[in-house]
Amino acid sequence: MKQLFFFLCLVVSSVVFSQETLHSSYVDVNYFHGNIALHNNYILHLIKGHPEGAIISWNKKTFGDQAWEERYNYPDYGVSFSYQNLKNETLGNNYALYAHYNFYFLKRNLMLRIGQGLAYNTNPYDKYDNYKNTAFGSTILSSTYLMINYKRERIFDRFGLQAGLSLIHYSNANVVAPNGSINTVAFNVGVTYNLDEEDPEFIHSDVKEKFTEPIKYNIALRGGFNESDIIGMGQSAFYVISAYADKRLSRKSAVQFGTDFFFSKFLDDLIAYNVVAFPEENIDPDTDYRRIGLFAGHELFINKLSVETQVGYYVYYPYDFEGRTYLRIGLKRYFGEKWFGAVTLKSHGAKAECVEFGVGIRL
8 A cells, every 4th residue: 555655645746736827726625424335245234324524625726727627628636635434333434635636517517526545444354353344454445536516616705615426435455355345425515715816717729739649559567465355365466467559539538459467476375275165166276377358448638647447358267256357447647758657446346356556658
């Protein structure tokens, strides 16, 4: 999780200090109250009440000083801090820090916020003192939240109101077992306060340039540590080599196609464990733990950051683990025209396998 903290700091600094002119800012405070969604039966015993909490955010507006801002309808960017009482002593409470973007629709009355960050849990799993907490196997968690609000600013002088729905997700992505994770669906209501007397005018560009780019070839090296669902087995290193081509369709998006080579030591340990624990399954002790996948993906470019989503299928799959289809979603940050860093979540459906930290080159 230290690598994730470093990458989050990089994203926050990129978001907060990436522009210097034509800005105003505001803060908002939201109270939320809702329910824990039952996404698997392993957390059924942990759902006892209706979680509640607060999200406090600082937001900086954009007005078109850079071309990407107009392409995304002048979004806001900023940082959020949240507190959540999960209404169960076994689960404890969560405190989280996020970097986020706000995107606007319907004449800027509808706001969609996407935030990614790290959370601190006050009472994680302990095999002696808190063995019932199968949701959080570690104190530090990855967290994502979505918020969709109807919003009206400057109703009373600099004060405004907003209300809507939020989805808050906590997980450690199998860095440490157990990792049942928690999803909260909540109603939120809040107040906004503009820190500036008035906002600048939006800049509208009359130049509509057609964007073209040849096919680019990418090599990415990813790695990290994870653990199987068997508690106490221990963490193991994993490595992924990815090679793929991408084609930009516009300034906003590109499509991808490529292959992944997976070297996941936890799977080797799991195979050895299951050979001994379940002899009736007749597992070959020499079963290869390596996998090869083909994937197709999409990349959404937002300034120097991009959001990457991929769907893959294992074409070399000697050991059956969570099915042959896998998903990947994450953030990339470009440094110049060629180099990039990335943090991505790999999963099989709703079941996370690992968080990948990677570097790559786009040629």
